[in-house]
Amino acid sequence: MTGESLRQPIQYLKGVGPRRALFFEHLGVKTLGDILAHYPRLWQDRHETRSLSLPTPSALVVVRGRVLRAATHHAGPRLAIHKATLATAHGKVECVWFKHLSRRYDAFASLKKDTADGADIWVIGHVEPDLTGIHEIRVDEHYPLSDERWRIHVGRLTPIYPLTKGLSQRFVREAAHKALELAADTARDIVPSELMLKRTLLAAPQALRGIHFPRSEAELEAARARLAYEELLLLELAWILKRRQTRDLIKPFSYDIKRTLLSPFRQALGFELTHAQKRVINEIFDDMRRASPMTRLLQGDVGSGKTVVALSALLLAVENGGQGVLMAPTEILADQHRTTLERFLKGLPVTVASLTSRTPKKERERIIASIRDGDADIVVGTHALLEGDVMIPRLRLAVIDEQHRFGVRQRTTLRQKGSLIDLLVMTATPIPRTLALSLYGDLEASTIDELPPGRPPIKTCLSNESEAFATVRREVAAGRQAYVVYPIIEESARLDLQSAKTEFKRLKTSVFPDLKVALVHGALPGKLKTKVMTAFASGEFDVLVATPVIEVGIDVSNATVMVIQNADRFGMASLHQLRGRIGRGASESFCHLVADPHTAQAKHRLDIMAATSDGFRIGEEDLKLRGPGELMGIAQHGELALAVADLFKDGELLRFAREDAEALLRCDPKLLAPGHKPLRERLIALYQSRWNWIDLA
Numbered sequence: 211m212t213g214e215s216l217r218q219p220i221q222y223l224k225g226v227g228p229r230r231a232l233f234f235e236h237l238g239v240k241t242l243g244d245i246l247a248h249y250p251r252l253w254q255d256r257h258e259t260r261s262l263s264l265p266t267p268s269a270l271v272v273v274r275g276r277v278l279r280a281a282t283h284h285a286g287p288r289l290a291i292h293k294a295t296l297a298t299a300h301g302k303v304e305c306v307w308f309k310h311l312s313r314r315y316d317a318f319a320s321l322k323k324d325t326a327d328g329a330d331i332w333v334i335g336h337v338e339p340d341l342t343g344i345h346e347i348r349v350d351e352h353y354p355l356s357d358e359r360w361r362i363h364v365g366r367l368t369p370i371y372p373l374t375k376g377l378s379q380r381f382v383r384e385a386a387h388k389a390l391e392l393a394a395d396t397a398r399d400i401v402p403s404e405l406m407l408k409r410t411l412l413a414a415p416q417a418l419r420g421i422h423f424p425r426s427e428a429e430l431e432a433a434r435a436r437l438a439y440e441e442l443l444l445l446e447l448a449w450i451l452k453r454r455q456t457r458d459l460i461k462p463f464s465y466d467i468k469r470t471l472l473s474p475f476r477q478a479l480g481f482e483l484t485h486a487q488k489r490v491i492n493e494i495f496d497d498m499r500r501a502s503p504m505t506r507l508l509q510g511d512v513g514s515g516k517t518v519v520a521l522s523a524l525l526l527a528v529e530n531g532g533q534g535v536l537m538a539p540t541e542i543l544a545d546q547h548r549t550t551l552e553r554f555l556k557g558l559p560v561t562v563a564s565l566t567s568r569t570p571k572k573e574r575e576r577i578i579a580s581i582r583d584g585d586a587d588i589v590v591g592t593h594a595l596l597e598g599d600v601m602i603p604r605l606r607l608a609v610i611d612e613q614h615r616f617g618v619r620q621r622t623t624l625r626q627k628g629s630l631i632d633l634l635v636m637t638a639t640p641i642p643r644t645l646a647l648s649l650y651g652d653l654e655a656s657t658i659d660e661l662p663p664g665r666p667p668i669k670t671c672l673s674n675e676s677e678a679f680a681t682v683r684r685e686v687a688a689g690r691q692a693y694v695v696y697p698i699i700e701e702s703a704r705l706d707l708q709s710a711k712t713e714f715k716r717l718k719t720s721v722f723p724d725l726k727v728a729l730v731h732g733a734l735p736g737k738l739k740t741k742v743m744t745a746f747a748s749g750e751f752d753v754l755v756a757t758p759v760i761e762v763g764i765d766v767s768n769a770t771v772m773v774i775q776n777a778d779r780f781g782m783a784s785l786h787q788l789r790g791r792i793g794r795g796a797s798e799s800f801c802h803l804v805a806d807p808h809t810a811q812a813k814h815r816l817d818i819m820a821a822t823s824d825g826f827r828i829g830e831e832d833l834k835l836r837g838p839g840e841l842m843g844i845a846q847h848g849e850l851a852l853a854v855a856d857l858f859k860d861g862e863l864l865r866f867a868r869e870d871a872e873a874l875l876r877c878d879p880k881l882l883a884p885g886h887k888p889l890r891e892r893l894i895a896l897y898q899s900r901w902n903w904i905d906l907a
């Protein structure tokens with residue numbers, strides 16, 4: 211939406227002023243338009259409560275009444291308890307306020323005034339049934355009927371906004387209301403009028419009123435759908451334009467399947483590629499040999515052998531005189547890829563370089579030079595590859611492993627390291643096509659739907675710790691190795707890490723004193739991490755205690771047991787990834803999920819894990835339970851500029867938006883028509899910096 215008065219600074223809104231304007235800025239709100247785009251995070255039903263006879267403790271209660279009497283008791287030097295008796299439609303109701311005197315004396319004075327005898331007020335709070343059976347409402351907010359502003363806050367669906375320090379819910383709500391009164395009518399639709407008609411969309415002013423102060427659930431949903439459609443239309447336009455960037459372009463190089471490297475590589479592999487691997491390699495090669503740059507998604511369950519497929523593609527690039535990049539989300543994984551590549555490429559005239567953020571400065575300079583001078587054929591690394599001084603002059607192909615850990619912006623940056631290069635992104639988490647389109651733009655997908663032969667399935671069970679540790683002992687006695695994994699979740703990362711360390715000591719000294727136990731976690735310096743992993747891989751340790759840093763990609767085929775502690779704290783996709791670290795050799799493997807699931811849903815998830823090892827099925831279940839954002843670990847959800855739209859739930863709107871975006875760009879490829887100008891401006895504003903790209907020049 212756009213409009214002149216929407217650009218007015220919020221500071222001049224009555225009651226805001228420079229100090230509060232600063233607080234608003236923390237919310238990203240600078241103008242009236244911004245506050246109108248600061249949508250509520252939920253809408254509370256604050257219609258008057260019908261009955262107080264069966265109050266649910268802690269449920270919201272909304273009542274209106276006349277004050278019969280009120281009194282204040284001082285409950286301490288700082289705390290006052292204010293009580294009022296109201297005559298309401300439900301009879302007499304006791305209300306209680308708890309107030310800190312020290313901080314907000316004014317607020318207390320006005321409370322006394324508001325509850326003067328005979329005053330009419332609304333109270334919003336929670337019921338606490340007391341011993342005598344008379345209800346007492348603990349009041350959160352109250353509004354005198356003498357002040358018309360109560361209509362903004364109560365007796366309706368009331369918006370609840372995301373807040374920041376210095377701003378109260380009440381204040382933000384009133385500011386939003388004022389901004390609506392002042393500016394909503396000047397809001398213009400950026401959606402072209404033909405689409406407004408075709409999709410019978412609410413006009414901008416109505417949509418804004420409906421999302422902030424809906425008069426009914428239906429109005430709210432119509433407004434939400436209208437705004438979601440706009441967001442999705444912009445997203446789809448952005449994707450189409452981005453795609454156009456590569457689709458009609460002709461690569462400045464071409465490939466021949468020479469087999470000078472591919473044949474010896476295949477012969478030295480030591481195993482036969484599966485049919486699925488051969489098929490996807492052909493799909494990828496066909497793509498690479500096309501004139502326009504490739505953008506392909508390679509999906510394959512954990513352990514399906516994506517690395518050799520990627521390596522085949524990289525070798526095709528190298529055979530043709532190019533350079534290739536393999537980028538991984540973690541250092542451990544990048545290190546492992548390097549080791550794997552070196553092993554598979556032994557004896558071949560291919561130079562592999564590797565670069566991560568922990569590469570020492572001197573060495574980094576040397577490596578960068580070798581990449582720049584073209585001595586390195588394949589470069590393996592982490593985000594460190596994206597830095598500006600890493601120049602890859604003959605770059606032809608970039609492979610991104612565990613794609614969901616990277617954002618559009620990073621993908622674009624990597625792509626821009628070369629001119630019109632091919633891109634292959636890999637993931638172990640399958641996603642439905644419709645979602646893939648909106649998350650990745652236009653990707654062709656290849657799927658490895660077969661595991662290499664001779665892999666006995668992993669036996670997964672829910673168990674207690676002693677059962678789990680008994681399996682560890684048994685397998686170690688048979689010459690195998692084990693992982694014991696502890697969760698690290700964001701909010702309590704430090705505590706979690708602490709507990710992993712403590713647990714390590716416990717396992718080492720009292721549970722397995724006779725075994726060789728090592729610890730690896732994400733906070734270890736990179737060198738040390740690699741050292742521990744390498745030592746474990748070469749059999750120097752029996753048991754590896756780990757945080758989920760081992761989640762992706764680790765490949766130690768002698769490890770046959772994994773114990774996952776507090777398994778209920780992991781998502782299913784993560785559990786599946788973790789579990790994929792075992793079952794990599796010919797021997798039977800065992801995964802013990804140690805957990806005490808408290809909810810039915812948690813139990814259900816773990817049961818599914820025990821029942822199936824099919825990553826696609828697990829992905830689907832996870833999608834149902836958690837929605838796509840979490841499933842794909844999109845840390846950078848913000849890059850999609852979606853405030854109200856939900857890619858998972860708004861499937862139909864998404865389809866409409868895609869159709870409409872395509873039609874729009876077919877007749878006006880650069881959105882230059884006067885009627886499309888606002889849309890074009892918004893598109894640039896939204897996606898230019900987010901994606902480090904926009905192609906509307």
Ligand code: ADP
Pocket residue numbers: 481482483484487510511512513514515516517518638662663763765794
């Ligand atoms: P992921 O798809 O999870 O990345 P990897 O590429 O790490 O899987 O492969 C898992 C293991 O299977 C590796 O040790 C790899 O060498 C091995 N592998 C890959 N393809 C085959 C095959 N066709 N036959 C036997 N082993 C294979």
Ligand code: MG
Pocket residue numbers: 516517611763
């Ligand atoms: Mg892998």
